[in-house]
Structures are given as C-alpha cells and as structure tokens.
Amino acid sequence: MHASAFCGFYVAKADATLFNDRSEVILVRDGQRTIITMSNDFKGDVKDFAMVVPVPTVLRREDIRVVERRLFDALDAYSAPRLVEYYDENPCVRFDLYDSVMESEMSRAPTSTGMAQEKTARKMGVTIEARYTVGEYDILLLSAKESVGLKDWLIANGYRIPATAHEVLDPYIRSNMKFFVVKVDMTRFQQSGFNLLRPIQLRFESNKFMLPIRLGMANSNGSQDMIVHAFTRTGRVECVNYRTVKVPSDRNISLFVKQQFGAFYKDLFARAHRREGRNTVFLEYAWNVTPSFSGVKCDPCVGPPPMPREFAEAGADWGGAATFYTRMHVRYARDMFPQDLVFQVTPNTENFQARYILRHPAQGDLTCSEGQDYLENLAYRRQRELGELNALTGWDVAKHQGYVNEVRGRLSPERRNNAVPFGWNIKWPGDGFPPSWPMVAWIAALILVPCLIRPAKRSVAVA
Amino acid sequence: MRFLQPINAILVFLKQDARHFQIVFLAGFLLFGILQLHWDAELTRYLLLLGTCLGVQACFIRWKSLPWSSLKSAAVSALGMCLLLKAAGPGALVLGAVVAIASKFILRVKGRHVFNPGNLGIAAAVLLTGDAWVSPGQWGSGVALFFLVTAAGCMVVLRVGRIDTSLAFLGTLAVLEYFRTVLYLGWEMDVWLHRLSNGSLLLFTFFMITDPMTTPRAQRMRVIWSVAIAVLSFLLGWYFWINSAPIWALLIISTITPILDHLQHGDAFNWNAERSERTARNEQHQLT
Numbered sequence: 210m211h212a213s214a215f216c217g218f219y220v221a222k223a224d225a226t227l228f229n230d231r232s233e234v235i236l237v238r239d240g241q242r243t244i245i246t247m248s249n250d251f252k253g254d255v256k257d258f259a260m261v262v263p264v265p266t267v268l269r270r271e272d273i274r275v276v277e278r279r280l281f282d283a284l285d286a287y288s289a290p291r292l293v294e295y296y297d298e299n300p301c302v303r304f305d306l307y308d309s310v311m312e313s314e315m316s317r318a319p320t321s322t323g324m325a326q327e328k329t330a331r332k333m334g335v336t337i338e339a340r341y342t343v344g345e346y347d348i349l350l351l352s353a354k355e356s357v358g359l360k361d362w363l364i365a366n367g368y369r370i371p372a373t374a375h376e377v378l379d380p381y382i383r384s385n386m387k388f389f390v391v392k393v394d395m396t397r398f399q400q401s402g403f404n405l406l407r408p409i410q411l412r413f414e415s416n417k418f419m420l421p422i423r424l425g426m427a428n429s430n431g432s433q434d435m436i437v438h439a440f441t442r443t444g445r446v447e448c449v450n451y452r453t454v455k456v457p458s459d460r461n462i463s464l465f466v467k468q469q470f471g472a473f474y475k476d477l478f479a480r481a482h483r484r485e486g487r488n489t490v491f492l493e494y495a496w497n498v499t500p501s502f503s504g505v506k507c508d509p510c511v512g513p514p515p516m517p518r519e520f521a522e523a524g525a526d527w528g529g530a531a532t533f534y535t536r537m538h539v540r541y542a543r544d545m546f547p548q549d550l551v552f553q554v555t556p557n558t559e560n561f562q563a564r565y566i567l568r569h570p571a572q573g574d575l576t577c578s579e580g581q582d583y584l585e586n587l588a589y590r591r592q593r594e595l596g597e598l599n600a601l602t603g604w605d606v607a608k609h610q611g612y613v614n615e616v617r618g619r620l621s622p623e624r625r626n627n628a629v630p631f632g633w634n635i636k637w638p639g640d641g642f643p644p645s646w647p648m649v650a651w652i653a654a655l656i657l658v659p660c661l662i663r664p665a666k667r668s669v670a671v672a
Numbered sequence: 673m674r675f676l677q678p679i680n681a682i683l684v685f686l687k688q689d690a691r692h693f694q695i696v697f698l699a700g701f702l703l704f705g706i707l708q709l710h711w712d713a714e715l716t717r718y719l720l721l722l723g724t725c726l727g728v729q730a731c732f733i734r735w736k737s738l739p740w741s742s743l744k745s746a747a748v749s750a751l752g753m754c755l756l757l758k759a760a761g762p763g764a765l766v767l768g769a770v771v772a773i774a775s776k777f778i779l780r781v782k783g784r785h786v787f788n789p790g791n792l793g794i795a796a797a798v799l800l801t802g803d804a805w806v807s808p809g810q811w812g813s814g815v816a817l818f819f820l821v822t823a824a825g826c827m828v829v830l831r832v833g834r835i836d837t838s839l840a841f842l843g844t845l846a847v848l849e850y851f852r853t854v855l856y857l858g859w860e861m862d863v864w865l866h867r868l869s870n871g872s873l874l875l876f877t878f879f880m881i882t883d884p885m886t887t888p889r890a891q892r893m894r895v896i897w898s899v900a901i902a903v904l905s906f907l908l909g910w911y912f913w914i915n916s917a918p919i920w921a922l923l924i925i926s927t928i929t930p931i932l933d934h935l936q937h938g939d940a941f942n943w944n945a946e947r948s949e950r951t952a953r954n955e956q957h958q959l960t
C-alpha cells in the first residue's frame with residue numbers, strides 16, 4: 210500500500226486508474242502561519258500527474274518550495290511505531306541489562322516517470338491569479354466563480370477529473386478559497402535527475418488550520434491513510450472535529466512478532482480503527498523535540514532525531530526555540546469523514562509514542578529455586594502476551610501455544626501444573642495516580658480551611 | 673408493581689432537585705468518556721477540579737452561612753469542567769475552579785450571579801494561564817444520539833433544567849448551519865449533521881446553557897438570550913474560525929443577562945421546587 214493524494218485529487222490525463230491510498234503531510238503551525246509540505250507518492254506515470262489543492266490565499270512565488278523526499282523519510286523513520294527488545298537476566302546468574310531497538314518497517318513503494326503539459330488560457334469564470342515554475346513543477350493559482358466553470362476549464366485544458374469532483378469543488382469556491390494546480394514539466398523533471406516527484410511546500414497566513422481531505426476522496430474508492438507530522442512551538446496538535454485517540458501502546462508482545470512487525474502494526478491499526486468507530490484520528494507520537502533540549506526524545510529512538518536543518522526544511526525554523534512534534538495517523542473514508550480535518554494547537558506537552566515490547570527470556574541454567582520461580586512467571590507472562598496479541602491484532606494465537614509450552618517444559622514436574630494467578634499485574638487506571646504530595650496537601654487544605662472559617666452575620670443569599 | 677419501586681425511587685430522587693439529575697448525568701458522561709472513548713483517565717485532574725470547587729464552595733458556605741446542600745451546585749460546576757477543561761498543569765485547573773466558584777459570590781448583580789460558573793472558570797483558565805484548553809473533538813460525533821435521547825428525554829420527563837434554552841439555541845444553530853453549510857457552501861446533509869452532532873456542542877446545549885441560576889428569568893428573554901448565543905457562536909466559528917465558539921459566545925452574552933432580567937422580570941429560581949412553594953406560601957401567610 211502506498212501512493213498518495215493528499216488534500217487534493219490527482220487529475221489524470223490518461224485513463225489511469227487512480228487510488229489514493231497513503232499520503233504524508235508535514236504541518237507547521239505558528240500563530241496564524243501554516244506551512245504544509247505534501248509528499249507526492251504518485252503511483253502512475255509522472256506525465257499524467259496533476260494535483261489540485263484548495264488553499265486559503267493566493268500564494269506568492271517565495272511561498273512555494275520544493276523539498277527533498279528524504280525529509281519525510283527521516284521524520285517517518287524517527288516517529289514510526291517502534292519495537293523495543295529487553296533481555297531478562299538470569300536470576301541464577303548475574304547479567305548486565307541491555308536493550309536494543311528494531312526499526313519498524315513501513316512499506317513504501319513509490320513509482321513515477323515522465324509527464325506532459327499543456328496550457329490554455331481560456332477563462333470560464335476562472336481567473337489565473339498567478340503562474341509559477343518551481344523545481345520540476347508548473348504551478349497555477351486559480352480562483353473560480355463556480356465549480357462548473359472550473360471543471361470545464363480543467364477539462365478544456367486536457368485534464369480528466371473525477372465525475373463527482375465539481376460537487377466537492379463548489380464548497381471551496383464558496384469559501385473563497387483558491388486552487389493550487391500543479392503539473393510536472395517533463396523537460397525539467399528529466400533534467401533534475403530525480404526519479405521521484407519531490408514534495409511541495411506551501412506557506413501561508415490564515416486563521417484556518419485544516420486539511421481539506423474531501424477533494425482527495427473524490428477519486429478514491431474506500432479508505433485512505435494519511436500520516437500528519439505536525440510541529441508547533443507550544444504542544445500537541447489535536448483534531449477539533451474528530452476524536453484524537455492514542456494508538457494502543459506499551460504492550461508486551463510475543464517474540465515471534467519481531468519477524469512480522471510490519472504486519473503486526475498494520476493489523477493492530479486496522480483493529481483499533483474499527484474499534485474506535487472508523488472516525489478517529491490516531492496519535493502515534495508526541496514529543497518535545499527542541500534541538501537544544503538534551504533530554505530523551507524517545508525511548509527507544511528508532512532513528513536519529515531530526516536535525517535542526519530538517520526542522521528548517523520542514524518550516525519549523527525557530528532558531529532552536531521549543532519545538533513539539535505530533536504524529537497523527539488517520540484512515541478516512543467518505544462515509545465516516547464528511548468534514549475536512551480541522552486542527553488546533555494545544556499547550557499539551559505530554560509525551561507519547563507507539564511502542565511494543567519484546568522480552569527475551571534469560572539464558573542458561575534455570576534449575577535453581579529463583580530460576581524456577583522465574584520460569585513460572587515467564588510462562589504466565591507469555592500466556593498474557595498471546596492474549597494481548599490476540600486482543601490487539603485479532604490474530605489466531607491458538608497455534609502459538611508452543612510459545613508457552615516450551616517454557617512450561619523447563620519447569621520441574623511438580624511446578625508444571627500450577628494455575629495462573631489472578632490479577633497478576635493490575636495497574637492504576639490513570640498515569641497521574643496516586644496523586645503527588647502537593648496535590649494531596651492542596652486537597653487536605655480544601656477540606657480544612659472551610660472548617661476553620663467563622664461564619665459571618667446571617668445572610669439570605671442562596672447560591 | 674413492586675419491581676418498579678426502585679426505579680420510582682430513582683425518579684423521585686432525580687426530580688427532587690435538578691442538580692441530582694445533573695450530577696448523575698455528568699458523572700455518567702465522564703465514565704462513558706473514560707471507559708468507552710478511551711480518554712486519558714486523568715484522575716488527578718478530576719480530583720483537583722472537584723476538590724477545589726467543593727472546597728471553595730465550602731468556604732463561602734461557612735462565611736455566608738448558606739445551606740450545605742449548595743455543595744451540589746459546586747459539584748455540577750466541577751463535573752462540567754472535568755468534561756470540558758483540560759490543562760497541562762495543576763495551576764490552570766485550580767485557577768479555573770477557584771474563579772468558577774468565587775464568581776458566584778463576587779460577580780453579582782441584583783442578587784444573582786452573572787456568569788455560568790463552569791463557563792467563566794474555563795474561560796479564565798484558558799485566557800489567563802495559556803496552559804489550558806478545550807477539546808471540542810473529544811466526544812466525536814458518534815455519541816450524538818446517546819446525548820440527545822438521554823439528556824433531552826430526561827429533561828422533558830423530569831421537568832428539570834430549562835429545556836427552552838436548549839431548544840432555542842440548538843434550533844437557531846441548526847438553521848444557521850443549514851443555510852451556511854448546505855444551502856450556501858453546497859456541502860451534503862451529512863456534513864451539516866456531523867457539525868451539529870458534535871458531542872461537546874450537545875453537552876454545552878443540555879448542561880451548560882440550561883443552568884437556571886444564570887439564564888434570564890423570563891421565558892421570552894431566555895429564548896432571545898439563547899438565540900443570541902447561537903448567532904454569536906455561529907459567527908465566531910465561521911468568520912473568526914474560533915474553536916469551541918459556543919463557550920466564548922456564552923461568556924459574552926452572559927454580560928447582558930442582567931439587562932434582559934431588567935427588561936422583563938421573571939420568577940427567581942430555587943433549586944428545591946417543593947421547598948420554594950412552601951416558602952412562597954409562608955411569605956403569603958406573613959403578608960396577610
């Protein structure tokens with residue numbers, strides 16, 4: 210699965226069947242300024258590539274840039290759901306604890322080649338507000354009076370647009386939005402020496418902080434995935450008109466998942482998506498990534514933390530000032546996502562990462578009494594890991610019973626049939642519990658102070 | 673019908689005082705959010721809001737010799753804030769809770785408090801600290817039916833709260849949104865429905881603007897007041913792109929509540945309807 214149309218739709222000139230399955234966006238929000246970078250994982254022939262994105266203002270030439278694809282790769286590798294491995298120490302022997310990290314494999318298979326371009330300057334209630342050449346792209350900024358005119362103009366200029374597109378264009382025209390129309394100049398594309406279309410970055414001032422996803426659904430059947438890498442100065446970004454929930458994280462999972470982590474996460478995401486009603490935005494990573502901040506930025510980090518240069522490239526060039534990174538993953542389809550995604554910046558700086566834990570058993574001789582206790586616990590733990598795996602992904606774990614039995618087999622016969630203890634690992638429901646001492650003192654004061662107050666003269670007020 | 677007795681007892685309890693109904697429902701929504709919508713179970717936040725609100729109320733109860741039953745009002749405000757207000761640190765929560773409760777006793781015009789306590793508390797926490805925020809998306813839109821049916825249904829059946837404000841507000845907003853989204857912009861009907869079925873909006877509609885202590889006393893003025901809030905939140909949302917616009921609209925419109933009360937007098941509200949009837953009778957008796 211790959212390829213992307215993001216907020217816009219691809220407008221094919223040939224009869225290429227186009228599906229927009231996955232896209233990536235970098236969103237930088239600072240006050241009223243938004244910088245959007247869209248990755249072009251376009252599946253078809255590059256000469257057929259064209260994209261229409263509604264934007265709130267007519268962008269100037271300097272507001273449009275082309276950035277390198279590796280920016281997305283760096284961010285994705287850094288913030289992707291991660292697998293962490295720990296090694297148990299042998300209770301019979303002394304061992305040093307160490308851990309290692311495995312990077313998640315998020316598949317990406319982009320393809321693309323040439324393209325052709327033609328222009329007509331006829332107007333059908335369509336105004337060409339600006340015309341730029343940026344990198345390998347020819348860019349037009351259009352404003353239109355009505356969708357039929359815009360559709361006709363696009364068709365007259367040789368674009369084939371989805372049959373239902375004009376219905377979706379109308380609301381954007383009425384909202385006084387402009388259309389950012391992109392095509393590839395084949396000559397320059399070939400000269401550039403790149404195989405792939407590079408991401409386009411737009412910069413504008415607007416009080417609207419949103420991603421217009423509705424256009425992208427005009428030529429897609431079924432659901433599409435979008436990864437949003439958001440950067441702010443203050444804290445997390447969250448969705449205003451859909452729920453933002455954390456993807457299940459910090460779960461102990463079975464060792465054999467290591468070989469199929471990609472499939473594991475895919476199924477986990479699909480299940481979480483269904484369970485939450487198919488209309489939520491998932492949080493996959495949230496962390497303070499300020500370059501000067503020397504604290505831990507992930508635990509463990511699956512890739513090198515983004516460099517100041519990468520922040521600058523993404524548009525979060527605040528000269529080392531506080532930077533907060535939020536990674537969201539949304540799987541959207543027309544029926545469950547009728548509205549465009551609207552976001553807000555919050556002061557929430559709580560860290561989060563999608564993290565799954567593998568625990569390797571202790572090695573060596575475990576026949577001592579502590580060793581046997583350990584093995585007993587290990588068997589329970591593995592049983593729970595299987596249950597967890599089934600709950601997270603829906604995988605059939607019955608065939609993996611050997612994973613538990615191999616541990617049981619190492620127990621002495623009299624210990625082998627012990628029952629699994631109940632409530633072995635009950636945790637408090639919240640992370641802020643039990644409350645800290647200042648909190649307890651404050652609450653105690655709230656109870657005591659009213660008791661100490663002397664009543665004043667009688668009054669008749671009723672509150 | 674012995675088996676109906678417990679249900680009957682619950683209904684009597686809820687009807688006895690509108691705040692019972694509010695406390696039960698708000699606590700239910702909080703549990704629903706934590707268990708079903710997988711909110712972060714920030715127990716510290718909930719404890720802090722509830723504790724501070726009750727504590728500050730208790731101070732004023734002692735000071736002004738008020739009945740202890742008014743703690744229920746503080747609990748309602750606290751639960752409302754638990755559902756709406758989020759903060760990165762405890763300071764914003766404490767400030768919000770203190771402002772909410774203290775405003776009831778300090779910001780008074782002609783013996784009535786002006787602002788909805790929860791509303792003012794949220795506004796104070798967000799504006800003054802910059803450390804707090806409201807998450808309008810936390811309910812999603814899937815629980816709309818649940819909200820509408822339970823809240824509106826119970827309000828009608830139990831005759832608590834002021835359903836006229838809810839209906840006037842939601843009705844006006846629905847019409848305005850329909851004109852804007854469907855007729856003007858040309859979106860489909862489900863976009864309109866999705867906007868209106870936002871859980872936070874419905875919570876606001878049925879539990880914040882129905883507070884009888886801060887709505888105008890006369891029914892006609894209440895309707896005008898609700899319509900004004902709906903129009904203002906529509907404008908703030910669409911033209912200034914402000915999230916959780918209804919909260920700010922209520923804050924602004926609350927300032928004219930005393931004027932509306934002055935224009936048309938209505939009956940003062942008393943939480944305990946039965947008792948107030950009794951008092952009225954007593955007063956009459958004393959007068960004659």
